[in-house]
Structure formats: C-alpha cells, structure tokens
Amino acid sequence: MPDSVSRILPTPEVLTETDPPKSGILYRLTLNLKKWLTSSGLRYNLLGVLGFLVLWHLLTAVFKVPLFDKLPGPAETVKEWFSRHPVYGISVFTPEYYQHIGLSCLRVFLAFLLATGLGVPIGLLMGWKKTFSDYTFPILELLRPIPMLAWVPLAILMWPGRESSIVFLTFLGSFFATVLNSWLGVKSIDRAYFRAAASLGASEGLIFRKIVWPGAMPFVFTGLQISMGYAWFSLVAGEMLAGEFGLGYLIWDSYILVQYPVIIIAMITLGLVGSLSSLFIRQVGFRLIKWKVKEAGK
Amino acid sequence: MKINFKKLTKSKTLKRGLFSVALFFILWELSAKFKVPVIGAVPAPTEVLACLRREFFDAYYWYSWGTSLMRITTGFIIAQLLGVPLGLLLGFSQKTRQTIFPLIEIMRPVPPLAWVPVSVVFWPSAEMSMIFVTFLGAFFTVVLNIVEGIDAIDVRFLRAASSLGARRKDIFWHVMLPASLPSVLVGMTVGMGITWCVVVAAEMIATNTGLGYLTWRGYVAGEFPLIVVGMLSIGLAGYLSSGIIRRIGRRFTPWLTGQ
Amino acid sequence: MTLSGAISIKSATKVYDPDGARVLALDNCSMEIGPGEFSVVVGPSGCGKTTLLNAIAGFHALTGGEIFLDGQLLSSQEKPARPGADRIVVFQNGALFPWLTILENITFGPLAQKKLDPAAAKARALELLETMGLAGIALDYPGQVSSGMRRRAEIARAMINSPKVLLLDEPFRALDALTKTVAHQFLLEVYDRTRPTVFFITHDLDEAIFLASKVYIMTTRPATVKLVLDINLPRPRDFRLLASRDYQRLREKCREAVRTEALKAFSAGEREM
Numbered sequence: 001m002p003d004s005v006s007r008i009l010p011t012p013e014v015l016t017e018t019d020p021p022k023s024g025i026l027y028r029l030t031l032n033l034k035k036w037l038t039s040s041g042l043r044y045n046l047l048g049v050l051g052f053l054v055l056w057h058l059l060t061a062v063f064k065v066p067l068f069d070k071l072p073g074p075a076e077t078v079k080e081w082f083s084r085h086p087v088y089g090i091s092v093f094t095p096e097y098y099q100h101i102g103l104s105c106l107r108v109f110l111a112f113l114l115a116t117g118l119g120v121p122i123g124l125l126m127g128w129k130k131t132f133s134d135y136t137f138p139i140l141e142l143l144r145p146i147p148m149l150a151w152v153p154l155a156i157l158m159w160p161g162r163e164s165s166i167v168f169l170t171f172l173g174s175f176f177a178t179v180l181n182s183w184l185g186v187k188s189i190d191r192a193y194f195r196a197a198a199s200l201g202a203s204e205g206l207i208f209r210k211i212v213w214p215g216a217m218p219f220v221f222t223g224l225q226i227s228m229g230y231a232w233f234s235l236v237a238g239e240m241l242a243g244e245f246g247l248g249y250l251i252w253d254s255y256i257l258v259q260y261p262v263i264i265i266a267m268i269t270l271g272l273v274g275s276l277s278s279l280f281i282r283q284v285g286f287r288l289i290k291w292k293v294k295e296a297g298k
Numbered sequence: 299m300k301i302n303f304k305k306l307t308k309s310k311t312l313k314r315g316l317f318s319v320a321l322f323f324i325l326w327e328l329s330a331k332f333k334v335p336v337i338g339a340v341p342a343p344t345e346v347l348a349c350l351r352r353e354f355f356d357a358y359y360w361y362s363w364g365t366s367l368m369r370i371t372t373g374f375i376i377a378q379l380l381g382v383p384l385g386l387l388l389g390f391s392q393k394t395r396q397t398i399f400p401l402i403e404i405m406r407p408v409p410p411l412a413w414v415p416v417s418v419v420f421w422p423s424a425e426m427s428m429i430f431v432t433f434l435g436a437f438f439t440v441v442l443n444i445v446e447g448i449d450a451i452d453v454r455f456l457r458a459a460s461s462l463g464a465r466r467k468d469i470f471w472h473v474m475l476p477a478s479l480p481s482v483l484v485g486m487t488v489g490m491g492i493t494w495c496v497v498v499a500a501e502m503i504a505t506n507t508g509l510g511y512l513t514w515r516g517y518v519a520g521e522f523p524l525i526v527v528g529m530l531s532i533g534l535a536g537y538l539s540s541g542i543i544r545r546i547g548r549r550f551t552p553w554l555t556g557q
Numbered sequence: 558m559t560l561s562g563a564i565s566i567k568s569a570t571k572v573y574d575p576d577g578a579r580v581l582a583l584d585n586c587s588m589e590i591g592p593g594e595f596s597v598v599v600g601p602s603g604c605g606k607t608t609l610l611n612a613i614a615g616f617h618a619l620t621g622g623e624i625f626l627d628g629q630l631l632s633s634q635e636k637p638a639r640p641g642a643d644r645i646v647v648f649q650n651g652a653l654f655p656w657l658t659i660l661e662n663i664t665f666g667p668l669a670q671k672k673l674d675p676a677a678a679k680a681r682a683l684e685l686l687e688t689m690g691l692a693g694i695a696l697d698y699p700g701q702v703s704s705g706m707r708r709r710a711e712i713a714r715a716m717i718n719s720p721k722v723l724l725l726d727e728p729f730r731a732l733d734a735l736t737k738t739v740a741h742q743f744l745l746e747v748y749d750r751t752r753p754t755v756f757f758i759t760h761d762l763d764e765a766i767f768l769a770s771k772v773y774i775m776t777t778r779p780a781t782v783k784l785v786l787d788i789n790l791p792r793p794r795d796f797r798l799l800a801s802r803d804y805q806r807l808r809e810k811c812r813e814a815v816r817t818e819a820l821k822a823f824s825a826g827e828r829e830m
Contacts, residue, residue, distance in 0.1 A: 044396030052401050070419050134314035139322055146533035147495035149411075150510070152502060153517035153525045158339045229407075236409040237499040248412065252503075255415035263419075267412045274407035457616050458652035462666035462718065463642035472665070476656035553656045553698040 072261040077268075080261040088259040090250070090266075101269060104239065104246040107163075108231045108277070111170035115227060119178030120220060126179070127186025128212050140179065148173045148230065149237045156242055166238035166246075173234030174227035181223020185216030221285030225278050232274045247273070341523040349523035350530075359512070363535065366508040369425075369497050370539065373432025374490065381437045382482065385444025389478065390470065395445070402441060410435045410496045414503055424505055428497070435496035436489035443488070447481025448474060480554060483547035490543050494536040509535065561627050562721035562754030564590040564613065570621030571608050582608045584779030585622070590771075592627075593752040597765040599815060600775030601822035606758045607649075609780065610724050613756065615640040626721070642670055644722040645715035649730060651707050653699040659710045660686070660695040666718040682717060689713050689747070705736035709743050716747055725757045729764065738796060741767060749793055762811050766804060767794065774814045777822040784814045 053074050059065045061073035072080075083091050090097050126133040151172055159165040189211065197207050239248025247270045254262035323343050328334075330342035341349075353359040388395045413434055417427040451474060459473045501510025513528025515521070548555060571583040582605040590596045598606050612619050618637030625631055632638035645666075653662050663685065664678040673681060686692045691710055694702045699710070708728055715723055729737050745768065748755060759765055765772050772786040788807060790798060798804055 041396045044393055045400045048397035048399075048401050049404075051397075067420055067422070071416065130311075131314070134311045135318040138315040138319050142319065142322070145537040146529050147491070147498055147536060149495045149499035149502075150513060150529045150532045152499065153514055154340060154529065157517060157522060157525065158336050232407075233409045233411070233495075236411045237503075240411065240414070240503055241499075251412055251415055255418070260416075260419060263415050267408050267416070270412050271404065271406075271408040274409070278407070452652070454648045454650070454652040455654060457614070457640065457646065458648065458654070459665070459669070460640035461614060461642070461644070461646045462714070463670035464665070465669070468669045472669075473654065476654070479656070551656070553700055 070260075072264055077261045077264045081265045088254070088257075088262050090254075090259075090262045097269075100245055100247050100250045100266070101273060104235060104248070104270075105273060105277075107167050107170055107239075107246065108228075108235055111167050111235075112174055112228060112231050114167075114171050115174035115178050115231070116224060119175050119223075119227070120182050123179040123182025123220075123223075124186055124208075124212055124216055127183045127216065128208070133183075140176070144176055144180075148176070148234050152237055152241050155238070162242045162244060165242055166235065169238040170231050170235045173230035177227040177230050178220075178223050181226065182216060182220050185219030185223070186212055188219060189215035217288060221281070221288070224285065225281050228278050228281055229274070232270065232277070236270065341526055345523040346526045346530075349521075350527050353524070353527055359531075362507065362509045362512040363531065366497060366501065366510065366532075366535065369428050369432055369508065370490075370493055373429045373497070374436050374493055376429070377433045377436035377440055377489065377493075378486065381440035382444065385441040385482075385485075386448070386475070386478075388441065389445045389448030390474065399445075402438065406438045406442070410492070411499050411503070414500050418504055428500055428505060428508075431500045432493050432497045435492045436486075439489040439492055440482070440485045443481050443485025444478055447478035447485075450481070451477045479551055483543070483551065486547070487540055487543050490540050491536060494532065494539070498532055561592055563592045563625075563627050564588070564722065564754060564756065565625040565628075566590075566609070566613075566622070567625070568622035569609060569612060569619050569624060571605070571612065571617075572620045581779040583612075583619075584781055586775075586781045587622075588773060588782060590754060590756065593754055595748060595755045595757070595768060595770040596773060597755075597757045597759060597769035597771070598773045598775060599760060599762065599765045599811070600780060601760065601777050601815070601819045604775050604778050604818075604822065605780030606775060607726055610646070610726050610756060610758055612638070613722070614638070614644055614646045614724050642666060642718045643720055644724055645718060645720040646724045646726065647708075647711050647715055647728045649727045651699075651704070651711055651728075653707055653711050653714065655699050658696050658698055659691070659702070662699070662710065663714045663717055666714065670718070672718075685713055685717050689743070703736075705732055705740055708732065708740055712744060712747060716751070716753075719751065720753055722754045722756060725755065727758050727760070730759075730761075737764070742795065744768065745792075745794060760815075762808060762815060763799070766790075766807050766811060767798065772811060774811065775818070777818045777825065783818065786811060 056074050059068040060071050061075060080086050080088065081091055082093075084093050086094060090100075122136070126136055148169070151169060155165040155169045155172075156162075159168055193211050193215065194207065197211055202210070235246070236248035236251070239246040240252040243249035243252075247266050250266040251263050251270075254260065254266065326337070326340065327342045327344060329337045330340060330345075332338065384398075388399060410431060413431055414427070417430045418424065421427040421430055455473050455477060456469060459469050464472065497508070498510035498513070501508040502514040505511055506515075509528055509532050513525055513532065516524030516526075516528055566586060566588040569583050569586045570581075573580040573582055586605075586609065588596075598609070600606050608617075611617050612632055613624055615632065615638030619632055619634055621634055623630060623633040624638070626644070630636065653659070654665070657665065660679065660682055663682040664673075664675070667673040667678040667681065668675065672678075683692065683695060686695050689709065691706065691713060694706055694710070699707050702710070711728070712723075729740050732740060741764065757765075757768060766788055769788045772788060773782050774784040774786065775781070776783045786807065790801075790803060790807075
C-alpha cells in the first residue's frame with residue numbers, strides 16, 4: 001500500500017513554464033510509448049491481463065468450475081473470432097460481422113450528430129441568456145431524472161420504424177449530457193470577461209464568438225466524451241429490444257440461439273468501438289482547446 | 299440547497315418557469331388529442347393521471363417498486379463493498395494499479411447492458427443475474443471516481459502531513475481517506491443514476507417483475523398510459539435514491555457545508 | 558530561547574529534468590542561517606526560492622551540494638532529507654486539512670508523532686489557541702473562517718510542535734493589505750515568544766524588511782544569493798517602524814538590488830510560478 005506515498009512525496013515540481021522542445025501528437029505518443037516500454041509498469045500491466053486470461057481459461061475450459069463451465073473460454077472465443085469458417089457464422093472474415101459494426105456505428109454517429117447539433121447550442125444559450133434558461137431549465141429538470149433507458153417502450157411507440165426509435169433512444173442518451181455540460185461550460189466563464197468585453201464595446205455576436213464559445217469549449221468537450229459513452233450505452237438497450245441488426249442485437253440474438261462465443265465477441269467489439277470513438281473525440285477536443293491546456297500548466 | 303421562498307415567488311424566473319411547464323403540459327395534451335405525428339403517440343397527461351390513480355391502489359404496482367428497490371439496494375451495496383476498497387487500493391498502490399487497471403480499462407467501455415445475456419447464462423437464478431448487472435453499473439464508476447479522487451489530492455496536504463511528522467499509515471487514514479471522500483460520494487451519486495438506468499433496461503429485457511418490466515408491459519399489453527406512469531415512477535425512484543445518497547454524504551463530509 | 562536550528566546550505570544545486578528539458582533551478586547557492594535567525598529570502602517570481610525551501614523541508618532531493626541542520630547532514634545528492642517535525646512548512650496557499658476542525662488540525666502533529674495522548678494534545682492546543690487569540694474558532698472547519706484566520710491557525714499548527722525551523726513559503730501572498738499587517742504582527746509575536754529559526758520566502762520587500770533579521774536577495778533563475786542585508790532594526794517591532802528613516806534606507810537598498818534581477822527575469826520572459 002504505501003509505495004504510492006513515497007511516489008507522491010519526493011516528486012520534483014515540474015517546471016511548466018518551459019515548453020517541451022517538440023510537441024505534436026506523434027511525438028507525445030512515441031514518448032509515452034517509450035516510457036511505458038521501459039518502465040516497470042509494463043510488467044505489471046501484462047501480468048494483470050495475462051493473469052485474467054489464464055484464470056478465465058482455467059475456470060471455463062480446464063477445471064470446468066460450476067457456473068463458469070457454461071461460459072465460453074478465451075481460446076474458444078478467439079478461435080471463433082479469427083476463424084475463416086466460423087461455427088456460428090460471425091468472425092473477422094464474415095461480412096455480417098462488419099454489417100453489425102457498421103450499422104451500430106452509423107446509428108451512434110447519427111444520434112451523436114443530432115444531440116451535439118441541438119444540445120450544444122441549447123446548452124450555450126441557456127448558460128448565456130437568463131431569459132432562455134428561465135423558460136427551458138424547468139422542462140429539462142422535469143425530464144432529466146427519467147433514466148434514458150426507461151424511454152425504450154415510449155420511443156418504440158412514438159416513432160414509426162425501428163430504425164428511428166433506436167436512433168431516438170441513442171440521441172436521448174447523449175442529448176442531456178451535452179446540454180448540461182455546455183450550460184456548465186458557460187457558467188464556468190468568469191463574469192468579468194463579459195463585463196470587460198461589454199465595456200470594450202463588443203457586440204453580442206462578438207461576445208458569443210470570442211467569449212462564450214471558446215470559454216465553454218473545455219466543458220463542452222468533456223460533455224461530448226460523456227455523451228458518446230451514453231450513446232453506446234443506450235444504443236445497446238435499443239438494439240437489444242428493437243433491433244434487427246447491430247452489435248446489441250447480435251448479443252441478444254446469439255443468446256437466444258445459444259451461440260455463446262458470439263456474445264463475447266460482440267461484447268469485446270462493442271468495447272473496442274466504444275473506446276475508439278471516445279479516443280477520437282478526445283483527440284479532436286485536445287486540438288481545439290490547446291490554449292486551455294497551456295494555461296492549465298500554471 | 300436553501301430556497302428563499304419569498305424571493306422566489308416574486309421572481310421572474312419562477313413565473314417564467316411555471317409558464318413553460320404549463321405550456322409543456324398543454325401542448326402535450328393537445329398533441330395527443332389532435333394526433334400530431336410522433337409526439338401524438340404519447341398518451342395524454344389526463345390519461346396518464348387516470349392510469350396513475352388506478353395504479354396507486356394496485357398492489358402489483360407497489361410490488362414492482364419493491365422488487366426494483368430490492369435489486370438496486372443489493373447491487374449497489376455490493377458494488378460499494380467491493381468497489382471502495384478496490385478503488386482505495388488502486389489509488390495507493392502503484393503496483394496493484396498497474397496490474398489491475400488495464401483490465402478495468404478494457405471492461406469499462408462495454409456497456410453494462412451488454413452483460414445481461416452473459417449474466418443470465420452464468421448465474422443460476424434470474425434474480426442473481428439482475429443484481430449482477432446492477433452491480434456492474436455502479437462498480438466501475440465508483441472505482442474510477444475514487445482513483446481520480448486520490449490522484450487529485452493536493453500534494454500540499456501530503457507534504458504538510460509528513461512535515462508534521464505523520465507516518466505513512468497516518469497519511470493513509472487521516473489524509474488520503476478523508477481527502478478522497480468527496481469524490482467517493484460523487485461516484486456513489488453518479489453510480490446510483492447508472493444503476494437505475496441499468497436495472498430498468500435489464501428488467502425490460504430479462505424478467506417479468508419490477509418497474510422496468512411494468513413499463514415494458516404497458517407497451518406489450520397496449521396499455522400505453524402505463525408506460526408513462528412507469529417512466530415517472532422510475533424517475534421519481536431514481537431522484538429519491540440520489541437524494542438519500544447525497545444526504546448521507548453530507549453527514550460524512552461536514553466540512554463541505556457552510557463554506 | 559533555543560540555540561539550535563542553524564541551517565547551513567553549501568553549493569546547493571538543483572536541475573529539473575522533465576521530458577529531457579534540463580532546467581537549472583538552483584545554481585551553487587550557499588547560505589549560512591544562524592540559530593534563531595529570522596531570514597527572509599527575496600527574489601523574482603520563479604527564481605527557485607521554493608525549490609530551496611522544498612529541499613530543506615525534505616520534499617525533494619538536491620542534484621548537488623549539501624544542506625546541514627545544526628552541523629548534521631540533512632540533504633545531499635545521495636541522501637535526500639526526510640520531512641520531519643523539526644522543520645515545519647507553512648504553505649503558499651495554506652494547507653490546513655479542510656476535513657479537520659481547527660483544533661483537530663492543531664493536534665494533528667503531536668498525535669501523529671505520538672508525543673502527546675489525545676486529551677493532553679487537546680488541552681495543549683486549546684491553551685495555544687488561547688494565547689494566540691484564536692480560541693473562538695477552535696471548533697470551526699477551515700472553510701468556515703477567514704483566510705487571515707486560516708494562516709494564523711496554520712502557524713499555530715506548526716508551532717505546537719516547537720520546531721527548530723519554521724519554513725514559510727509566501728504564506729501571506731493572498732491576503733489583502735490590512736489582513737497582512739495583522740498577520741505580520743501575529744507572526745512576530747510568535748517568533749519573539751520562542752525564537753525558532755525562520756526561513757521565509759516572499760517577493761514583497763516591505764514584508765521582508767519588516768519581519769527579517771537578515772534578507773537574502775536572490776538572482777533570477779538559476780538562483781544564487783546576490784546580496785545579504787542585515788536588518789538591524791530593534792525588536793519587538795510594530796508598524797511605526799515603517800515610517801522610520803532606517804527602514805526607508807534599507808528598503809531603498811533592497812529595491813535597487815531586486816529591481817535589477819526583476820528586469821532580467823522580465824526580459825527573459827519568466828512566468829509567475
């Protein structure tokens with residue numbers, strides 16, 4: 001337990017006023033990679049992951065411990081996943097696999113686009129204009145406590161096709177997070193900046209472009225990351241209950257058809273696609289809010 | 299949060315808020331009446347109210363509350379019992395973190411609901427699988443919040459403690475633990491929200507009890523106002539349970555009030 | 558009156574090396590601080606004063622040179638100092654534990670070192686708070702009292718351990734001018750009571766001369782001592798001193814030296830730390 005105490009105590013304060021000699025994503029990545037490969041951390045990282053796989057293998061395939069014996073083991077799953085002729089019809093060599101991934105991604109992308117397109121302006125406006133927030137905030141607070149997945153039946157009822165209900169559900173998941181964080185973003189801006197801009201004679205449009213927008217940016221991007229997570233979260237529910245394709249549907253369908261290795265494949269795929277999408281947003285966000293990162297080094 | 303009622307009743311904010319909420323309900327009622335596409339499919343407030351009155355005296359409705367609450371409580375408590383110590387351990391010990399954290403990072407992006415089928419296959423009873431999924435919903439949030447909380451502890455506090463002669467054990471109990479407590483509580487509140495979300499969906503997918511199933515039944519049986527009643531009940535239940543967590547949290551962090 | 562607490566800093570050097578960018582923060586810096594001396598270190602922002610203080614406190618190691626406390630090796634390249642209750646730090650933004658009441662904060666040290674049992678520690682702390690005029694806030698949390706009160710309570714938290722050395726890192730920086738004068742008076746009273754060695758960092762010249770027995774003016778980074786100024790003003794001091802001719806003369810001298818360094822730092826584009 002105490003080795004982190006010594007880790008924290010004698011740390012030199014990093015002098016932040018000197019910029020690293022080189023910057024840029026590639027440089028940082030290689031630097032991190034080098035650090036990781038040479039650190040003792042890697043050993044433990046591998047130990048953890050390998051230990052987990054071995055344990056999983058032993059429990060399911062070797063000793064067939066009760067409860068675990070019904071689950072597919074790692075070897076079985078990987079074999080199926082990378083087989084040219086998969087027993088259950090899903091592997092990296094079958095077009096169906098990519099169809100499921102593609103459709104799920106498309107739904108998330110559409111919903112995320114809608115949620116961002118509507119949520120960011122609404123959130124920013126709520127934070128900026130009191131009149132607007134007076135009218136909209138109560139409605140938001142009225143609807144927000146309802147967990148997004150409780151909307152599933154209503155969504156199916158409201159929208160004519162399955163496709164639109166799933167996209168609507170996914171949209172709901174991201175929308176509230178986006179609005180709330182954009183709103184918080186504007187609220188986090190020092191009021192003095194608005195007064196300074198006003199006394200310098202800035203127009204409303206200029207205040208929005210030069211203060212509201214850049215000032216709220218860090219929060220907006222945190223919101224987008226969260227909302228991406230929620231989008232995948234509710235997508236799975238929507239697809240499980242109403243889908244005909246997509247990774248969530250694949251999981252449910254494989255359960256019904258007792259094709260258990262496919263469930264695991266689909267779960268891992270979901271995790272991978274989900275992390276890739278949030279990584280993408282982080283990178284975009286990092287580029288757009290560089291000034292904030294620099295200032296935070298103070 | 300203290301509300302100054304006298305000030306509030308005079309304020310424009312309240313009037314505007316009431317106006318828009320009233321407008322919201324009127325539009326909802328009208329759109330249901332005139333069968334506006336999409337929104338018109340939502341049962342009108344008056345129907346919902348009638349349904350709510352019926353359900354209120356129905357034992358099955360309260361039974362659904364009970365089952366959902368039971369699942370939430372069990373799953374949530376197990377998540378805390380396992381998640382809090384694990385989070386603390388990961389926050390304090392670099393080696394444990396390096397061993398276990400990658401696993402958490404790998405599993406976390408998998409939406410909790412994707413676990414439902416595996417969980418149903420694995421656990422011998424439906425109830426257990428339901429509780430397991432609920433547990434998962436809160437578990438990762440709690441662990442990650444504690445780790446973040448510990449990482450965010452101001453180094454000044456650790457230095458001040460060691461400067462005052464505190465040993466590592468004292469630093470653990472008297473600095474790191476209380477300093478990370480607020481983020482533990484934030485993790486619990488967020489985790490509670492996610493837990494409700496998960497349990498509701500899991501009930502729709504894999505059982506025939508609980509508030510989630512009640513809502514789903516409204517859809518399947520064509521009793522549409524029941525859907526909205528179910529949603530409102532779930533919203534209320536979630537709101538109340540977060541409130542309880544916050545209240546308990548305030549008791550444990552007296553220094554955060556009155557600042 | 559203690560006769561211990563002499564700090565001897567011999568050619569202290571510190572190089573930071575974040576991501577391969579070598580930054581020389583302390584260069585061959587030497588100081589001799591006598592026992593019970595109120596030494597104030599003045600220098601432009603970011604010049605490495607805090608680096609020196611942290612090395613004495615034992616928060617990080619030096620990359621060259623040595624620091625001795627009462628003739629015993631405290632810190633060198635091979636042997637980083639351990640933080641200890643003989644050298645207590647009062648931090649720039651204050652580091653009272655927000656989750657403990659003022660009283661609990663003050664008993665933290667004696668209890669952590671197991672010097673007193675809880676009842677005795679409490680009694681001792683209350684007594685100290687009484688003499689320091691802080692008895693009224695004993696049961697409040699730090700977040701509930703003013704920042705001036707917090708600073709004083711933090712000094713009390715240090716003093717209950719009767720440290721040989723009190724290390725203060727711009728403790729009054731965030732206070733407004735009025736609160737600051739009260740805090741100065743408070744610190745001087747504390748100092749006059751037991752005369753610990755004080756190592757006080759600031760970039761406020763008035764504060765430096767008003768408090769110090771010796772002012773060390775540092776160069777801009779890498780920091781070395783540029784000028785040592787003896788402040789032979791009588792103690793106990795109070796605010797009337799500020800108007801005296803001696804004070805004005807010392808201040809002028811000090812300002813000249815600091816200004817040269819500040820200009821250098823300014824043209825080098827230093828940022829505030």
